[in-house]
Amino acid sequence: MNEVSNFFKSAFSVDNIIFGFDEGDLKVLLIKRGQAPFKGLWALPGDLVYPNEDLETAANRVLDELTGLENVYLEQVRTFGAVDRHPLGRVITIAYYSLIKIADFSPHASSFAQTVKWHNVSQAQKTKLAFDHNIILNTCFNALKQKVRVRPVGFELLPPKFTLTELQHLYEAILRTKLDKRNFRKKILSMNLLIDRNELQEGVPHRPAKLYQFDKERYQQLEAEGFNFELKESTKKERRKKLAELMDNG
Amino acid sequence: MNEVSNFFKSAFSVDNIIFGFDEGDLKVLLIKRGQAPFKGLWALPGDLVYPNEDLETAANRVLDELTGLENVYLEQVRTFGAVDRHPLGRVITIAYYSLIKIADFSPHASSFAQTVKWHNVSQAQKTKLAFDHNIILNTCFNALKQKVRVRPVGFELLPPKFTLTELQHLYEAILRTKLDKRNFRKKILSMNLLIDRNELQEGVPHRPAKLYQFDKERYQQLEAEGFNFELKESTKKERRKKLAELMDNG
DNA sequence: TGCGCTTAGTGTAAAAAGTACAGAATTGAC
DNA sequence: GTCAATTCTGTACTTTTTACACTAAGCGCA
Structure with a gap:
């Protein structure tokens, strides 16, 4: 148990809270899970980090795979690591948020319009999301709220x-x-x-x-x-x- | 490579930047590494997180093992995960800082006075530390600087x-x-x-x-x-x- | 005991920033 | 040309921030 190799049995993921702004409302991009666990629930886009991949690279990859966008405002917020947060094993997740210009990406045009959707943030916060994603969303929204007061990042949206x-x-x-x-x-x-x-x-x-x-x-x-x-x-x-x-x- | 089990080969650690205040100076508690890698260099106290241990619990454990203090102000700052940041493998680290009342713990009295020492923060920032600990220290110091303007946490010191x-x-x-x-x-x-x-x-x-x-x-x-x-x-x-x-x- | 050293403790006026608030101007639609 | 909708603008008042210097209190020592 104190053998160092015993520690190398964990994984980590990034979750990317993608914010957009449209019609006077702040939106967040969610995906509907197609398989267990939490099949059918909406979730934050995320993925396991490859063994030879930097965290920020992984967060950018998630964004790129989903939206095709690159060079987007990205900010690390916090890491969530409760022991039981993931049913498959010990997986901690590093939460990032991105700010994108919503006109640059609309899932309506894409083939996965059924499973990828902009949600009003307030409503998403009231919806039950997969994993601990409600907590992550709240934390990231608050981080954005904080940030926007103190840095001119709003323009990214x-x-x-x-x-x-x-x-x-x-x-x-x-x-x-x-x-x-x-x-x-x-x-x-x-x-x-x-x-x-x-x-x-x-x-x-x-x-x-x-x-x-x-x-x-x-x-x-x-x-x-x-x-x-x-x-x-x-x-x-x-x-x-x-x-x-x-x-x-x- | 896309087999999920391939991902469960990483580890994560916590590093705990322990701040104290004495004689008009802000101090940070560092330990001198007794073995490779980075033998002989000063480093931030930290440890691998046990498989069944929450991140915050691990950060508290590090603090407790080093100082004997419990119920201390603790704040997560940021996660550092560059691919090559650790020579032993893929280890990402979650950085926390603690604020302690320096009179409650003085390593001068303890048996490891040689290897555990309060350092002036400004000086520590100029010293070459182990791993990526210079970056972590800078980040945490800035986080504290930010925090102290906006929340009355100074009193913890x-x-x-x-x-x-x-x-x-x-x-x-x-x-x-x-x-x-x-x-x-x-x-x-x-x-x-x-x-x-x-x-x-x-x-x-x-x-x-x-x-x-x-x-x-x-x-x-x-x-x-x-x-x-x-x-x-x-x-x-x-x-x-x-x-x-x-x-x-x- | 009183003098000198050191730090504690206090107020005010001027400048800057923040706040509350309402009505005229411009365009498109009909 | 009139209506509906939204843009755009200024001022008086309040609050906060800023700059700044002298007296008060206790200790140590001659």
């Missing part, structure tokens, strides 16, 4: 050109809060991270909005200079409201 | 009763910056998280400072109400200075 309203909706979906339009715009624009494309939205049945583009180079420069991207979670009014509710219930 | 100056020095050591005394005190005290013990420091050759205690219960209550503990990184002057330096060099 938007098309290259977007309107300020779309950007605001994205933040509202991730932070699960309502933001003040004027203050949001003031804050975002004051960071000088957006390039005004001098183009307008097309095909909308109302006044079209201006299109902006994220200035990645400028961000990297500012970051090097110690600049801190930071957004608040919610309005003060909301915080007061939440607090008042808590007071009432407690 | 201090004795139950401490002075405001000690607390400030702790933050300065972790954030690697100088803080303004009056503003720091104002901020900390305004959070109402410290209990004034109405006691004074003893045995100091100057005016003794008041002793305070962290009010953990109150913090947990405030946290539930949506309160956000948050501290700034540095003074604006310093940020300006840093920026000016960068401008000069670039």
Whole structure:
């Protein structure tokens, strides 16, 4: 039992929580399991890591095999290793999340539309998923929520050109809060991270909005200079409201 | 190669970055390796995870075996899994850090004082450590730096009763910056998280400072109400200075 | 006992950031 | 040309952050 070789009987997998943003909602890509264990349940895409494969490579492979996308924003979140988490043996899993532009991949067009589907994150969180994937999804969603406040990663979920309203909706979906339009715009624009494309939205049945583009180079420069991207979670009014509710219930 | 059993030939370990705070410096507990590989180099304490052991249990075991301490603040940071990171085979490692009150454990008193030692973190970062432990140490130090700004975990490193100056020095050591005394005190005290013990420091050759205690219960209550503990990184002057330096060099 | 050394402890004014809030402008559809 | 929908913009107020320097208290020693 203390023989070293006895330890080399475990495996590890990566699970990749693939986030997308569409129609004002944050989505997550799930696959329906076709075999036991957990046959018929929705699960996070993942795979065992090959013996000669780096973790990040494996996470990228999972993403690539499923969506055909490469060079995507990928972030390691946490490792889940409860002894009994996998029925087949000792398998720990390293959870990553990816942020993709949802237009770049739609399973509707593919042959496995039945088994691969974008799910609304809130709904997925309420659904029973395979393995410990509910916990993993929650953890990764919270990690994203945290990250988005502190680094401008939200843009990874938007098309290259977007309107300020779309950007605001994205933040509202991730932070699960309502933001003040004027203050949001003031804050975002004051960071000088957006390039005004001098183009307008097309095909909308109302006044079209201006299109902006994220200035990645400028961000990297500012970051090097110690600049801190930071957004608040919610309005003060909301915080007061939440607090008042808590007071009432407690 | 695609046979599932081929995957069950890996192992995983935990490494535990044990932080302490003493004499105004942030310290990390390292052990000197007595055998190959990396014999003679300093390394982070760690061990292979037993087949029937949870990751967190393993991290606690490592800590307990080394220091005899239990119920210590422990936080998972990240998993390191480069293919060639371990000479003995495919071993990935899950990095944790612990925060301990340094007075509770001093290796000077123990029989392995030669091989277990508190190191100044800055110096350890400049020393060549075994395996990929330099990267792990850096990552964990940065995680702590991040955490301490956003959660009141610093108190885990201090004795139950401490002075405001000690607390400030702790933050300065972790954030690697100088803080303004009056503003720091104002901020900390305004959070109402410290209990004034109405006691004074003893045995100091100057005016003794008041002793305070962290009010953990109150913090947990405030946290539930949506309160956000948050501290700034540095003074604006310093940020300006840093920026000016960068401008000069670039 | 008092002087010198060392660190503790304290307040304020100015600047910056955050917050609340409403109405006019633009476009497409009919 | 009027309606519906959405974009876009500014200001007054509140709160937080910042910069900054002197007095108070205890110890040690002559």
